[in-house]
Amino acid sequence: MKKIQVKLGRRSYPILIKSGLLSPAGKLIRQRLLGVRDICIITDKDVARLYLSQVTRSCRRAGFSVRRIILPVGETQKSLTTAKNIYQKLLKFRFDRSAVLVALGGGVIGDLTGFVAATYLRGVNFIQIPTTLLAQVDAGIGGKVGVNLSQGKNLVGAFYQPRVVLIDPRVLRSLPRRQMKNGWAEIIKYAVIKDGHLFKILERNKDIWSILEKVIVRAVVIKSRLVAKDERDESGVRMILNYGHTVGHALESLGQFKRHQHGEAVALGMTIAANLAVSLKLVGSDFLKRQTALLEKYGLPIRLPAGLRPGQIISKLKYDKKISRKKLHWVLPRGIGRVMVSDKVSLRVLRKVL
Numbered sequence: 001m002k003k004i005q006v007k008l009g010r011r012s013y014p015i016l017i018k019s020g021l022l023s024p025a026g027k028l029i030r031q032r033l034l035g036v037r038d039i040c041i042i043t044d045k046d047v048a049r050l051y052l053s054q055v056t057r058s059c060r061r062a063g064f065s066v067r068r069i070i071l072p073v074g075e076t077q078k079s080l081t082t083a084k085n086i087y088q089k090l091l092k093f094r095f096d097r098s099a100v101l102v103a104l105g106g107g108v109i110g111d112l113t114g115f116v117a118a119t120y121l122r123g124v125n126f127i128q129i130p131t132t133l134l135a136q137v138d139a140g141i142g143g144k145v146g147v148n149l150s151q152g153k154n155l156v157g158a159f160y161q162p163r164v165v166l167i168d169p170r171v172l173r174s175l176p177r178r179q180m181k182n183g184w185a186e187i188i189k190y191a192v193i194k195d196g197h198l199f200k201i202l203e204r205n206k207d208i209w210s211i212l213e214k215v216i217v218r219a220v221v222i223k224s225r226l227v228a229k230d231e232r233d234e235s236g237v238r239m240i241l242n243y244g245h246t247v248g249h250a251l252e253s254l255g256q257f258k259r260h261q262h263g264e265a266v267a268l269g270m271t272i273a274a275n276l277a278v279s280l281k282l283v284g285s286d287f288l289k290r291q292t293a294l295l296e297k298y299g300l301p302i303r304l305p306a307g308l309r310p311g312q313i314i315s316k317l318k319y320d321k322k323i324s325r326k327k328l329h330w331v332l333p334r335g336i337g338r339v340m341v342s343d344k345v346s347l348r349v350l351r352k353v354l
């Protein structure tokens with residue numbers, strides 16, 4: 001079993017990674033939370049069908065009194081309405097401040113459960129058991145929790161760390177391919193911004209199942225180190241995690257969050273950022289070739305959809321900049337495993353690249 005410690009002083013906690021970790025989950029949670037009795041597992045319908053009984057059994061065996069809340073599938077559950085329903089159920093269960101919430105699912109379940117845990121009775125302990133590749137390498141790590149409003153995503157939330165994160169790569173066997181791609185896009189992002197060796201592992205690989213655990217560990221190490229340096233995303237250290245996300249977010253929102261999955265949009269964003277870096281002579285064209293080949297290998301798009309005009313993307317970026325009153329910061333590659341942040345990309349160069 002791999003153990004990665006997220007170093008945050010009193011709030012430090014381990015991330016445990018191993019295939020088959022779901023069956024001893026109860027015991028591992030018990031080791032972190034000795035006196036606890038009440039536990040509530042929060043999950044969605046699809047994940048419940050596959051893994052809820054196994055995790056429930058494991059927790060009961062470890063001496064917990066287990067309640068469960070099963071939500072419908074989908075992003076719309078990340079709402080204040082669902083959060084309120086959960087608070088009311090927890091009150092009905094007579095859960096007090098010693099109770100623990102377990103998030104069993106993808107990023108939607110993790111963000112929502114974390115938010116409820118941060119706010120129910122002013123804060124109760126919570127555990128992350130991420131079950132999508134995206135949640136295992138990204139959403140489940142870092143302590144950003146929250147819900148959406150009709151005006152936009154993640155507008156209400158907190159920084160609230162779990163007590164332990166349990167990652168079982170075996171659960172990914174049941175994850176649809178399209179969902180896997182969201183995780184691959186983030187993993188390729190980590191390789192470009194920080195880990196040339198990871199990039200090579202991904203390039204050479206012939207069978208994803210043989211490298212998956214190793215790759216997840218490397219991704220988790222990178223993210224948890226950046227989080228430890230800048231827990232609340234204030235100093236700019238975490239900014240490099242936005243590689244590919246500036247244009248990625250614009251594309252997601254231009255397509256009303258339907259045209260592209262998050263990973264597809266990020267792949268296109270990374271391709272545009274890499275082209276910008278080549279135009280600005282920050283990196284050679286061999287870099288662009290290797291990144292493009294890698295994105296294609298993991299089933300990600302590298303060409304903007306026909307019919308999308310550069311002007312639309314530029315207006316969207318300008319609009320976002322106006323709303324946030326911030327300068328646009330571009331994360332640009334300098335080589336494999338190395339990036340820089342720049343706020344000096346001219347519109348002329350951007351238009352040419354698009």
Ligand SMILES: NC(=O)c1ccc[n+]([C@@H]2O[C@H](COP(=O)([O-])OP(=O)(O)OC[C@H]3O[C@@H](n4cnc5c(N)ncnc54)[C@H](O)[C@@H]3O)[C@@H](O)[C@H]2O)c1
Nearest residue numbers: 046047073106107108131132134135138139144171174175
């Ligand atoms: N907190 C953060 O730092 C952070 C970072 C990135 C993304 N996010 C958030 O994460 C969310 C997206 O998360 P996601 O991509 O995991 O999507 P998701 O939680 O919607 O899960 C995707 C789908 O996969 C299913 N599923 C989950 N695990 C499965 C498994 N093992 N086998 C079969 N099906 C399974 C789910 O039922 C769901 O239908 C967004 O709301 C996003 O804002 C948060």
Ligand SMILES: [Zn+2]
Nearest residue numbers: 186245262266
């Ligand atoms: Zn992302």
